[in-house]
């Protein structure tokens with residue numbers, strides 16, 4: 410089978426060896442006579458795998474002991490509601506960094522539940538840049554400061570993170586989790602959907618400092634209550650079993666390939682190949698501030714939209730999928746997540762050069 414070169418933004422590419430592991434174990438997990446997706450989530454088979462998965466996550470991201478780690482359903486999007494429901498207290502504000510589609514959606518949901526202060530608003534620069542992390546200071550009466558570490562659609566990524574002192578820092582890391590080491594101790598909460606860098610869609614990872622729970626609003630319904638999930642390790646209700654199993658296999662793959670540090674090396678190497686191609690040409694153009702270029706989602710433009718359409722169509726014929734920019738912003742985007750092989754990036758760079766030669 411000839412595999413496509415998969416630049417989709419999410420769900421996205423997984424390593425062939427992980428897909429093969431899933432295939433090989435789908436019907437009979439480790440000779441147990443049943444599949445992981447048929448086993449009770451209150452039983453040995455699942456729970457053993459789940460505990461290993463959580464331990465691996467902790468190890469690979471160097472998560473300190475005073476943090477809970479678990480998975481929920483509902484996607485990253487459910488967290489846009491759960492975070493303010495739990496932590497935006499009456500008579501306070503929540504600071505949001507309005508950096509692009511994903512942070513903005515989170516901010517809009519928070520506005521329905523309490524008072525939001527936009528510490529930074531990227532509207533004027535069309536969300537092509539970010540604030541200087543060392544200058545970010547939360548409001549005096551802030552319940553938390555919220556940011557999105559990598560704007561998947563806009564293609565910008567925080568390179569450092571602010572120190573917010575006593576004000577909890579909360580980060581959506583859906584699209585760059587485990588693509589680099591992260592100073593977890595700066596954050597009170599890190600979360601994200603797994604379907605970009607960590608496995609099949611379904612699960613949302615939650616990494617939360619236990620002390621954040623002391624700042625919760627009272628009277629929450631069961632599923633909305635992080636304390637409930639902390640007690641039950643995310644197993645209050647049926648977890649997305651298949652997705653979590655896929656994450657476990659992805660984490661093992663990340664470990665075999667050098668962990669967060671190894672993924673960072675790969676990300677730097679792969680993204681440079683495309684950015685160098687863009688910078689070395691007067692045909693392709695990057696619309697984002699070079700200081701904050703994402704190493705996961707590389708957005709770029711051509712001189713006009715017809716050429717962009719032609720680019721996507723010819724790339725597709727050449728087995729390269731997912732290069733169309735998000736429908737809300739247009740242009741082109743190559744997502745180069747952890748699992749994407751370097752050869753595929755090299756092939757894309759070559760295709761870009763050939764396309765420029767023919768059309769530039």
Ligand SMILES: *Cc1c(COP(=O)(O)O)cnc(C)c1O
Pocket residue numbers: 419483484485486487511557559560561581582583584602603605
């Ligand atoms: C994809 C994405 C989301 C939305 O994730 P869902 O799991 O579809 O809810 C949120 N934030 C970021 C940064 C994303 O990339």
